[in-house]
Each structure stands twice: as structure tokens, then as C-alpha cells.
Amino acid sequence: MEKSKYLLFGRLKDSQEYFIINPLTKQADIMEAATAEAFLKGEYENEADLIEKGYLVDPQEESRAYKRAYLDFIDERDADEIQIFYVPTYACNFSCSYCYQAEYTEQSLAYQPEIIDAFFSYVDREFAGRDKYITIFGGEPLLSNEPTKKNIAKLLEEATKRSLGIAIVTNGYTLKDYVPLFSDAFIKEIQVTVDGPQEIHDQRRMLHGGAGTFSQIIEGIDAALEAGIPINLRAVVDKENFPHLIELAHFATERGWSENPLFKTQLGRNYELHSCQSDQSKLYDRVSLYEDLYEMIKEHPEFLTFHTPAYSLSKFLFEHGEMPDPLFDSCPACKTEWAFDSSGRIYSCTATVGKDDEVLGTFYPKVTRADDIIEQWEERDVTTIPECKDCGLQLACGGGCGSVAKNRTGCIQSSDCRPVDKLLGMGLSLYFQQLTQD
Ligand code: SF4
Ligand code: SF4
Structure with missing residues (x-):
């Protein structure tokens, strides 16, 4: 033995x-x-x-x-629900300080019924027999101009016809105005980004021209929750706004959000994905973000009512009292996730959508597929990534993100290592020892 x-x-x-x-x-x-x-x-x-x-x-x-x-x-993965992203436009009404899409070329805004029809025909054909839902993504998908509203109404109508759920990723600025339009659709969730209390959020997520956006977003979240629509609040975190996260947690609790079963949260690490961030020193790496969360939660355990960080397997163990299944793959790209945009192009996921060198085919005006590249994405897991094959962390790590790995090495079949052991040391200590001591 x-x-x-x-x-x-x-x-x-x-x-x-x-x-x-x-x-x-x-x-x-x-x-x-x-x-x-x-x-x-x-x-x-x-x-x-x-x-x-x-x-x-x-x-x-x-x-x-x-x-x-x-x-x-x-x-099990073959039976999983597929998340299909659709980007009606890359245009956006915000100029966030850290936006990775800032360098993307904007498209003209127009009502595009034929393209939306072609998208749904492709979905009907290629994903027949699979559970699936559509996530509307951007740019900012909920702009307030008429062509955008008509595109959203058409997407909702076509999805509803097929009994498909819809999720929306929005900056939240126009959410309040859009909520009535959502009443007949099956909205799985709306993801809205709030980066801190008003003063901090407004310094990071402002309109073109610099005006703050916090108050409108908060009203939009209230209106959605009131209408029974689930909200997933995402905070994009770096060293500048981290000290104010606890204030955001207190705000969410005081507003009654944290105890609402329709409300959940996620923390996104602000990291260099495609474009160069102007100030790298404010970015966290995976370990340092979780170290700061560890110290903050020890001091403010009430933060956990707002958000419970995963710390690899720790949160799952803490909440379920048992281990999850082994993770042979942590990247759903081209397996249970795909992305499409209104130029008629197909991509692997949200991290690659809109990048000219990541196009995997087209659904409009005609269907094309780069099957050799799609196959590389489909096959990527810890059994095919050379570095992962003998790695002891593989069944908790899953090989990381294919897009981050490809940006680093130029190769889809390469690793994006997760500091699983360090995260477990922190998370298991926090959840099973620090917070349960008298
Ligand atoms: S490439 Fe990265 S962002 Fe895209 S699905 Fe995989 S893990 Fe997610
Ligand atoms: S830690 Fe690195 S080598 Fe190990 S499984 Fe994860 S990505 Fe692969």
C-alpha cells in the first residue's frame, strides 16, 4: 500500500x-x-x-x-445543462476603469431579427435534446435605445417560445426600465456588478463622461427582486476596493437583500485577461485575494451572510458535510458553454467572445465550424493537459481556465494552475476552526 x-x-x-x-x-x-x-x-x-x-x-x-x-x-457532463451566451452588441454606456473589452471595436446598433432567427435555428439544431438556457451578455445588452430594446424583446420571445430560461449579464443601469419587459419570460437570474459602496463604485463604474451609476443600479436591483427575479450581485475586486467590501456587505444586509432567497453574490477577481491593465500593482493573485478575505472574515464573520468564498472544496464541505465529485475538468468551454455574437460568429465562451483570433465558426450568414479547434477545446481536461496528468492536485483543480492557459502559452491544452492546497489550508481552517471556536 x-x-x-x-x-x-x-x-x-x-x-x-x-x-x-x-x-x-x-x-x-x-x-x-x-x-x-x-x-x-x-x-x-x-x-x-x-x-x-x-x-x-x-x-x-x-x-x-x-x-x-x-x-x-x-x-454527467453530457447530461448537464448548456449555457449559451448571446452578445447582441459590444457597445456599452459605461467606461469602467478596468474594462477588458475597452479595446474591442464597437458595432453599430441595429434591430437584427434575421441574425437572432439564425442564432435560434443553430441552437435548435446543434443542441437538440440537451437542457439549455440563453445568457444575454455584452458590452451592455440592456442599452436604452429602441433597436436594443427590440433585440432584447425578440430574444425573450424566441426563448420563451422554446421554453428556454434566460439569464442576463448587465451593468444594471437601465435594469429598472427593463423589468416590466421580463414579466412573461423565464428569467433564471440577472447578474449585476456593484463594486462597493456608492463612493467607491462610482469611481470605478461610471458612465461615459464620468457620472456615477450606483443609485440607478440599486433601484434596478430592488425592482427586479420585487418582481420575483433572481439577482446575482457580482463585485469585481482588486486592492483598491477590497477594503470597502465589508461596507457593501453591510449595505446589502440593511437593504434586505442578503436574506432574500432570490439574492446571491459572487466575487470576480480583477485580473489581466486580454488587455494590459494600467496599474498591475493593484491586482490580486489567487492566493493573496483569499488571504485578505480570510483576515477580513475573521474580523467580520457577518460577511458570510453576504458571500461565502469557495476556498477550493472548503465551502462545499462546510455547507454539504460531504465531498463533491472529483473534478476532472473546470473549464466548460465548448462542452457546456458556448458564445455567439450578432456578427454571426461562434466562440468557446465569455472569455473569448469577440476576439478575432478565437472565432470557431459562424452561424450567419452561413454555418461554418473550425472542427479541429473545437475538438481541442472539447477534449481539454486533466487527462489531456500534459502538465496535469501527474499532478496531485488535479481532481480538485480541474486544469483551470482554458482561455487563461491559452493566453499564457498559446496552447489550449495547457494548464492554468489553481493553488488548491493553499486555498484548502485557509478555507478549512476558517470554516471548521476559526469561526467555530468559542
Ligand atoms: S475558458 Fe475560462 S472563462 Fe472560458 S469557459 Fe473555460 S474556464 Fe470559463
Ligand atoms: S495545478 Fe496545474 S498542473 Fe495541477 S491540475 Fe491544476 S492546472 Fe493541472
Whole structure:
């Protein structure tokens, strides 16, 4: 018997104890320091228990279990709902300080019924028999001009005809005006970005010309929640607005949002995706953002009513009391995610949509597909990325983001490493020790 190839093992932050996890056998434990140190040296206390949980394994049996789990993963993914993004326009009424789309060429705004019809024909044909929903994305999809409103009305009408759910990613500025239009559609959620309390948000997410946008967005969120529409509030975080996140959490609680079952949140890390950020020093890397969240949550545990950070598997374990299935792939591009824009072009996902060198085909005026590139996206997972094949973190990491990996190396089949062990050390300590101590 030897240690599992997939063991996640490390010290809990601010503690003498260790965590030991096997994502393949879905076991997780906290180990006393002395037991862990002995384990590291290959001296096993209670060997039968370590074998039963899959921390010590027969490598051949483990390899068979890996193959079985991989086949289950593929089966489940094949049955998963597909998220289909549609970008009616890349135009936007904001000039956010960090916008990665700022360098994209804007398109003219026009009512485009034939293109929307062609998009739905493609969806009907290519994704027949699959559960799916449409996410309307931009630019800013909810601009207040007439052609934009007609495009949105047409998208809602065609989706509703097919009983497809709709999600919308918007800056929220015109949301209040649009809410009545959503009454007959099945709106899964509306994602709106708020970067902090008013003063901070308005310095980062302003209209062209510099006017603030916070008050209108807040009214839009209130109106949507009032109409029974789920809101996913996203804050894009860097070192400039991080100190004010707790104020945003308090604001959401005072407004009654945090306790509303229709309200959820996500934190997006402001990072360099395609264009050069003017000031790199304000950006967080994955570990430093979670380190600052750890300290902030220790001081303000009430932040968790607003947002509970994932810390790799930690949040799932904390909330479900069990391990998730092993993660052979963390990038849904061309598997359960696709993106389309009103120029008639097809892309792998939201990170690549609108980039000339990422086009995978067209749905209008005629259908074309770059099958060789699509195949590379479809095949990308920890079994095909060379660096991941022997990586012990693979079943919690999943190989990361294909777009980030491709931007780094030029190759889709390359890694975007997640600091899984460091995140687990922080998250398990926070959720299972720091916040539960008297
Ligand atoms: S490439 Fe990145 S952004 Fe796109 S689906 Fe994959 S993980 Fe998500
Ligand atoms: S992306 Fe990096 S950390 Fe993740 S499984 Fe691959 S090699 Fe390991």
C-alpha cells in the first residue's frame, strides 16, 4: 500500500493541525499534528482506517477507480445543462476603469431579427435534446435605445417560445426600465456588478463622461427582486476596493437583500485577461485575494451572510458535510458553454467572445465550424493537459481556465494552475476552526 496519487495534504492556517483529503474516494479529515507528521514519514497510526478512506492505496486499484470516476464524470457532463451566451452588441454606456473589452471595436446598433432567427435555428439544431438556457451578455445588452430594446424583446420571445430560461449579464443601469419587459419570460437570474459602496463604485463604474451609476443600479436591483427575479450581485475586486467590501456587505444586509432567497453574490477577481491593465500593482493573485478575505472574515464573520468564498472544496464541505465529485475538468468551454455574437460568429465562451483570433465558426450568414479547434477545446481536461496528468492536485483543480492557459502559452491544452492546497489550508481552517471556536 502507498499514499494515494491524488492526496491533498497540508497544514491548516493558524493551526497545528493538518487536513488530509482524497477527492477520488471523496474522503476528508483533520489530522492531529503528531499523526500527520508520522504520516509524512510513512509511519502509519491506524493503517486500516487510512486504507479504508483511500489515503493509502493499491496503485493498480486506484488507477481502475480513476478510470471509472472519469467515465461517470463524462456521462454527467453530457447530461448537464448548456449555457449559451448571446452578445447582441459590444457597445456599452459605461467606461469602467478596468474594462477588458475597452479595446474591442464597437458595432453599430441595429434591430437584427434575421441574425437572432439564425442564432435560434443553430441552437435548435446543434443542441437538440440537451437542457439549455440563453445568457444575454455584452458590452451592455440592456442599452436604452429602441433597436436594443427590440433585440432584447425578440430574444425573450424566441426563448420563451422554446421554453428556454434566460439569464442576463448587465451593468444594471437601465435594469429598472427593463423589468416590466421580463414579466412573461423565464428569467433564471440577472447578474449585476456593484463594486462597493456608492463612493467607491462610482469611481470605478461610471458612465461615459464620468457620472456615477450606483443609485440607478440599486433601484434596478430592488425592482427586479420585487418582481420575483433572481439577482446575482457580482463585485469585481482588486486592492483598491477590497477594503470597502465589508461596507457593501453591510449595505446589502440593511437593504434586505442578503436574506432574500432570490439574492446571491459572487466575487470576480480583477485580473489581466486580454488587455494590459494600467496599474498591475493593484491586482490580486489567487492566493493573496483569499488571504485578505480570510483576515477580513475573521474580523467580520457577518460577511458570510453576504458571500461565502469557495476556498477550493472548503465551502462545499462546510455547507454539504460531504465531498463533491472529483473534478476532472473546470473549464466548460465548448462542452457546456458556448458564445455567439450578432456578427454571426461562434466562440468557446465569455472569455473569448469577440476576439478575432478565437472565432470557431459562424452561424450567419452561413454555418461554418473550425472542427479541429473545437475538438481541442472539447477534449481539454486533466487527462489531456500534459502538465496535469501527474499532478496531485488535479481532481480538485480541474486544469483551470482554458482561455487563461491559452493566453499564457498559446496552447489550449495547457494548464492554468489553481493553488488548491493553499486555498484548502485557509478555507478549512476558517470554516471548521476559526469561526467555530468559542
Ligand atoms: S475558458 Fe475560462 S472563462 Fe472560458 S469557459 Fe473555460 S474556464 Fe470559463
Ligand atoms: S492546472 Fe496545474 S495545478 Fe491544476 S491540475 Fe493541472 S498542473 Fe495541477
